[in-house]
Amino acid sequence: MSETMQFLLSGITVGAVYALVALGFTIIYNASDVVNFAQGEFVMLGGMITVFTHQAGLPLPLAALIAIVLTAAIGVGFNKLAIETARGAPVVSVIIITIGASIFIQGVAQIVFDKQLHRFPAISGDDPIKLLGATILPQSLWVIAGALVIFTGLWLFFTKTLLGRAVLATSNNRVAAQLVGININFVMTLSFALSAGIGALAGVLVTPITLVSYQVGIALALKGFASAMLGGMGNPKGALVGGAMLGLMESLTAGFISSQYKDAVAFVVILAVLFAMPQGLYGRKSMDRV
Amino acid sequence: MTLSSKQATLLVLVALMALSPLFFPSGYYYRIGSLIFVNGLAVTGIVILTGYAGQISLGHAGFAGIGAYACALMPPKFGVHPAMAMVLGAAMSGSVAYVVGRPILRLKGYYLAVASLGFGILVSMVLSNETALTGGPDGMKVPELGLRAVLNEWGLTLTNPQFWYALSGLFLLVGAWLALNLYDSPSGRALRALHGSEVAASTVGIDVAAAKLNAFVISAIYASLAGSLLALQNRMVTPDVAGYMHSIEMVTMAVLGGSGSVLGAIFGAGILTLLPQVLTVFQQYEQVMLGLIMMLVMIFLRDGLLPSLVSLMRGRGE
Incomplete structure (x- = not known):
């Protein structure tokens, strides 16, 4: 019983990270119909930049802030230089561009930083807290809280502010949004900045638990997409519910079936969803089926 | 007499294959040549999937892995001849592609990208984890094909690199010939039609999902054969053959040379196989280079290097 509880707690923690990656996907997808395969690299950058600025002597909160701002800037640069210049290109070309960006960012991280695994101290120490017969790291609570706060913040932003509604309008109909005077370019910039920043925040929060290296991004992108x-x-x-569910499934698989094959869960989920309900749990009913 | 572009492509390939050895400074270049042909074979499969049908796979190395490990595992386990193992591996890759592709290809482009990415990761995960069967990350030995000894008995003596140069060249020629034939066949036209517009294609009676599935299965078989050839040639295989970076290399080769043209894609395979051999810098910065090539080509030269060059020259000539 306490064993299962332990699996559930660690599942919710990873699930919160997947949810943050999935939220990042969602923001860019809604604003531009682009599926950004470089999303996982934002998480990696958040972790890596924090590690190295912290090692350079900056206090942790400042290092984390620099990492988030820098990653958001990289996201904006990626949008301006690659996505906007290729606007109107076929889906396949855009996919290749975002994959290229992901490989490129990994390659640069490998050179600028290194190929080792890194971590930095957890925010509230490493003493596990007892909870319902199992234990949970204080950092896990930070990760879960982070996902919930970001989700609530995004919800308020998209429903209560004029700017957020402008983003929603753009995602519904680009041309119509432009006609009523919404600055599409700014909406795109904002979406990439938000998405990259959220990814980086996820990286900052989770690094003390799972560690970070230059190549963690692609698996996170796959799992975020599955979520x-x-x-x-x-x-x-x-995105929130999907992330939590995927995290739980993974951790239960690792606990009861095989820890080596927990990474296969994401793939199985993708296939199962495509097969049984391509619109997902909360998706719009109209799908581009052929 | 005017040549059709199909004949021209094959003629160029044959001429390059036959004449290049005259300029080889050492026997090592046969090895590089055969690597180019093997990569060219895999990339020709990508042309059918991406260039003709407009779909993208990020897990084709998974099929190369199936082909490679079929040649490594089946001969010692079941006493199958390596050549037969190659055929069985291709059949297996085709079947897996069919099962995996069926639910995915009813949907939009990026679903295939994601699902194939997951598939590739799954295959390399199995190959690295099932140590008892596959030797894990260290890889395993692959038996000798035995064809060279037969040729020797018939009086045709080739060094090992020469033999592989010839054999992979032959495979590439047949592969390119089939792909070019497909281009103008009803199935090929169907693929190109759905690439243009899936809606329009389905209005004229093309079963879009089935056509895409065909392309996926065919390209998986190409990748599988390329993987088998590589394994038999190297006489050993590691899970890297199924790795994510290998999938990315295949896509980059096709995209760089021109995924819409068989010759272009083989040209791309040639460049990306040669570059690490001549530039050690390239090896060091492989990821940065691959990523940069993918982005730049897709933004500035969407048709790829060779088709863009050709149209540039045609434009000047007129």
Whole structure:
């Protein structure tokens, strides 16, 4: 019983990270219909930049802030230099561009930083807290809280502010949004900045638990995408729920079936969702089926 | 007499294959040549999937892995001849592609990208983890094909690199010939039609999902054969053959040379196989280079290097 509880707690923790990656996917997907395969690299950058600025002597909160701002700037630069210049290109070309960006960022991280695994101290120390017969790291609570705060913040932003509604309008109909005077370019910039920043925050929060190296991004992108699909592409609530579910499934698989094959869960989930309910849990009913 | 572009492509390939050895400074270049042909074979499969049908796979190395490990595992375990193992591996890759592709290809482009990415990771995970069967990350030995000894008995003596140069060249020629034939066949036209517009294609009666599935299965078989050839040639295999970076290399080769043209893609395979051999810098910065090439080509030269060059020259000539 306490064993299962332990698996559930660690599942929710990783699930919160997947949810943050999936939220990042969702923001860019909604604003531009682009599926950004470089999303996982933002998480990696968040972790790596914090590690190295912290090692250079900066206090941890400042290092984390620099990492988030820098990653957001990289996201904006990626949008300006690559995505906007290729606007109107076929889906396949855009996918290749974002994959290229992901490989490129990994390659640069390998050179600028190194190929080792890194971590930095947890925010509230490493003493596990007892909870319902199991234990949980204080950092896990930070990760879960982070996911919930970001989700709530995004929800308020998209429903209560004019700017957020402008982003929603753009995702519904680009041309119509432009006609009523919404600055599409700014909306795109904002979306990439938000998405990259959220990714970096996830990296900062999770590094003390799972460690970070230059190559963690692609697996995170795959799992974030699986979460987004499970919840329903483009739906923030779906991203949150999908992430949590995928995290739980992974950790239960690792606990009861095989820890070596827990990474296979994401792939199985993708196939199962595609097969049984391509619109996901909360997705729009209209799908581009052929 | 005017040549069709199909004949021209094959003629160029044959001429390059036959004449290049005259300029080889050492026997080592046969090895590089055969690597180019093997990569060219895999990339020709990508042309069918990406260039013709407009779909993208990020897990084709998974099929190369199946092909390679079929040649490594089946001969010692079941007493199958390596050549037969190659065929069985290709059949297996085709079947797996069919099962995996069926649910995915009913949907939009990026679903295949994601699912194939997951598939590739899954295959390399199995190959690295099932140590008892596959030797894990250290890889395992692959038996000798035995064809060279037969040729020797018939009086045709080739060094090992020469033999592999010839054999992979032959495979590439047949592969390119089939791909070019497909281009103008009804199935090929169907693929190109759905690449243009899936809606339009389905209005004229093309079963879009089935056509895409065909392309996926065919390209998986190409990748599998390339993987088998590589394994038999190297006489050993590691899980890297199924790794994510290998999938990315295949896509980059196709994209760089021109995924819409068989000759272009083989040209791309040639460049990306040669570059690490001549530039050690390239090896060091492989990821940065691959990523940069993918982005730059897709933004500035969407048709790829060779088709863009050709149209540039045609434009000047007129």
